Amino acid sequence: MKFAKFIDMKHKFNQEDIKDFESFLNHEYLLTNGTGGYSMSTLTGCHTRKYHGLLAVPVPKLDAVYMLLSKVESSIVVNRERYDFSVNEFPGIFFPKGYTHIEKIEVDDFPEITYRVDNTVIKYSILLPHGENTVLLRYEALEATRPIILKLSPFLAYRNIHELANQNINIRPRTFFEKNGFKIDPYQNLPPIFLQTSHLSVFFPSPDWWRAFTYRQEATRGYKHQEDLFSPGVFEVKLKKGESVILRGSLTRAEKLPDEEWEAELARIKKRKSIFSRNDEPLVSLKTNADSFLVGKSTDKSLTTGIIAGYPWFGVWGRDTMISLAGLTIKCGQPDITLEILSAFAAHEKNGLLPNTLSVLGNPAYNTVDTPFLFFWAIQHYLAATGDKKGVKEKLLPAMTSILDNFTANRVCFARVGSDGLLYAGDASTQLTWMDAQVMGLPVTPRHGAAVEINALFYNALVMLTETFGSYLDKEAAAGFSEVRKNHEKSFESAFWNREKQCLFDVVRSQTERDSSVRPNQLFALGLPYTCTSVDKARVALAAIQTELLTPVGLRSLSPSDPGYIQQYSGSQEERDRAYHQGAIWAWLVGIYTDAVLKTAEDPDTRKKELREYFKPLWAENTSQGCLGFINELYQPTNPFAPCGCPAQAWSHAEVIRMLDKLEE
Incomplete structure (x- = not known):
């Protein structure tokens, strides 16, 4: 389109x-x-x-x-x-x-x-x-x-x-x-x-x-x-x-x-601009600027190969790299770089984990639970664009298998898979998901337990590996993955469905302890290639998200009706950290939101037109203020949604490209 x-x-x-x-x-x-x-x-x-x-x-x-x-x-x-x-x-x-x-x-x-x-x-x-x-x-x-x-x-x-x-x-x-x-x-x-x-x-x-x-x-x-x-x-x-x-x-x-x-x-x-001549604006400009975030040569397997999370103050981060790869490389005609960056990260897989922060001097930090599963999502984007199953098998499959083997066997020190097939991670002192702000060493947004997007990503990885590469797996390993997958399918919807708010719980810790905060993390359980949420419930959950979280420049990190909502992202480092995931709008979420909308849409072409028009302020107005030609990390949670946070954020830029590219299909 x-x-x-x-x-x-x-x-x-x-x-x-x-x-x-x-x-x-x-x-x-x-x-x-x-x-x-x-x-x-x-x-x-x-x-x-x-x-x-x-x-x-x-x-x-x-x-x-x-x-x-x-x-x-x-x-x-x-x-x-x-x-x-x-x-x-x-x-x-x-x-x-x-x-x-x-x-x-x-x-x-x-x-x-x-x-x-x-x-x-x-x-x-x-x-x-x-x-x-x-x-x-x-x-x-x-x-x-x-x-x-x-x-x-x-x-x-x-x-x-x-x-x-x-x-x-x-x-x-x-x-x-x-x-x-x-x-x-x-x-x-x-x-x-x-x-x-x-x-x-x-x-x-x-x-x-x-x-x-x-x-x-x-x-x-x-x-x-x-x-x-x-x-x-x-x-x-x-x-x-x-x-x-x-x-x-x-x-x-x-x-x-x-x-x-x-x-x-x-x-x-x-x-470089001529490569994108078939695209319309704003994709030409956004794609031309996309390589601003890429560092290192595509043949470099060192720790410096990757994606700068944001300019001017972020470095190379694993989570941000996995989310950004599709928009910054695949959609910009550089899938070879995608595979090289994924290979560089795969080379540093350790006991089921991938590094989140990278250092030229070594000592990468293995402190996230989502990066390994976002790795699978990035591979799915690569396969969808190239069909290069052979390249993935040769360069990435060992890391993919090791990740799921370590998690399902409960060998990851901060995580365990319960008998219900759900993945539980962290404790009250840790922040292992993307909502990781801390003040005085304590989490601002505690999300230990079974976080909704972690479980969605975990399930997506299980199905992707067994369905796409099952013939290459050890029979015992394949059987183990399949058993966890079946248990997860039986448990997910009943564990996460919030009847009162008609959407998904953000975190489940037990049958009696569940976090009912309305947050955008549930979008992954609605929009990933493989999900456990029924289409009917996904549509109902989307309606709640649209009412509570959706804005023309991204999605709020918390519903304004929540007692913990903070309506202004400003002030000192501590004040900003407290507001970071408590209402501030994140632009990168438009990508997974678009996936969820189109996956559940009865008339996808009409929804594409509506989405492009609705999000126009994000790519039209907000690339004309702030850091010109780039998408901000954050926007204030109330109208007029002023840009804030990091002026040029990789995953924001990447997911807007991926969204617009998808809307042109």
Whole structure:
């Protein structure tokens, strides 16, 4: 089912849009390079987060991402008058106020900001070449009645992205000459950075600290929010009308012309977009941005192969990877990467578990009960797209068998399968599902026992393995899996059906202790390929979900009628953790919701049209605010459903792609 191309996903702003400058600061861009590095800031370049900066790169030996080049202050000199294009927030003031010179901003695949000072027009663009820890800043004189002098002052942070820099005596301020620029190696144990221009420039060393850059988003989030940045000096470049210069910041010396790097990256982007030419918007834009979350090469079996859970502050997480694979790789025409990532995780299967958080230095964390079963769901998506049963058998079947063997034999330390065939996991002190927030070491949303989505995923995995690969299984193992499956089928609906609320219990601990909170987790028992819930009851449960949880930007994590519901996600870390799964809207749930709706629909084509129109605010409006072209982690639970949480979340982005792709079928 095809839909009309009725939206232009290129984001355009003019001076009128920027008049309410503080409000406009909520518009951000994000560029990534496939290594875990990124560039991110507001569209005006005024940092509002400690995570903002022009070049953040992974430093493997420190197992962290470091913000190296925070910003480059730019100005022009025309007729001996200096005009600043930059803007920063300091305590009580914005300085300089370069945003007053902005004529327009356009963001498609990368940001382009056009500044006008009388008859002089400068266009500033940012690119991050894929696979390299490099940022390219291009300044083009579109109009100029006489030669101008462009001044560029780099500012270095050189600190972990989760921390802030302070003026210190340990910095090594010396710069070393390089062609059209310099190298600086400011701290031990961190890589040097090369800053070079594409053609002749003059660099004037003038090392200095600028203090008290203020990041308002961090203040709102209850964190320290001021830092000091170091500037080694200033570049000066002469430009005439029609000329341009690129400032290249990189961990490597320029081996070819920055202009060539620029054109090569543009060609790569164009080629990638052409792959999705058969899709309509917004899928073209969403799919083009999908590889922003992928890190590592498809042939890499190391722990760094996977999906960044969200930019700018999350790393590679197993749960998020399994949920995101279908949307970010399979639906984007890269099933080979799907199989490689699944293989990398399978290689780290241990006693029935898969790692949830991954580290370059090793020591993965095996602390979730859902990741192993989400692994099966990801494989189902892969098989549905490719039919590659042979590849799955050769590369993934041993891990699949080990996972179910360990769980059904009760060898997983924090889980057991009861005689009723239900899977019980954790205790009052643990958080093993995706609703895992803790405050002062205690779960905010206790879900120990038989959680509804865990059991749905467990059953789906049992049926998938025995039905699809039963002929390859040991007879004794196959018989054991079949017995658990039958017991589960007999018990599930009677154990989980909540007659009073006409939906499924969220957690069952015993026949007398059941959590009746209305949450979206039950969607997995309605929408997975294999489920125990009857179609009639699934439709009734969906009606309850639609009444209590459904919004145009995702599903609430808890019904507003629940005493534990929190109607605002904001405040300090503790306040946000308490609200995380107590009402906040999660965009990623639209995927499994769509599965459930279409699985139970009497007229799927009509429902597809309705779903696309209903969720339009999620992909139309919310990719035009916040982090442009990406889907947020969270949205406030009350209208107007403002975006919050992580600005660019992998599973949100992925599941919106999967949903829209499914609605086009």
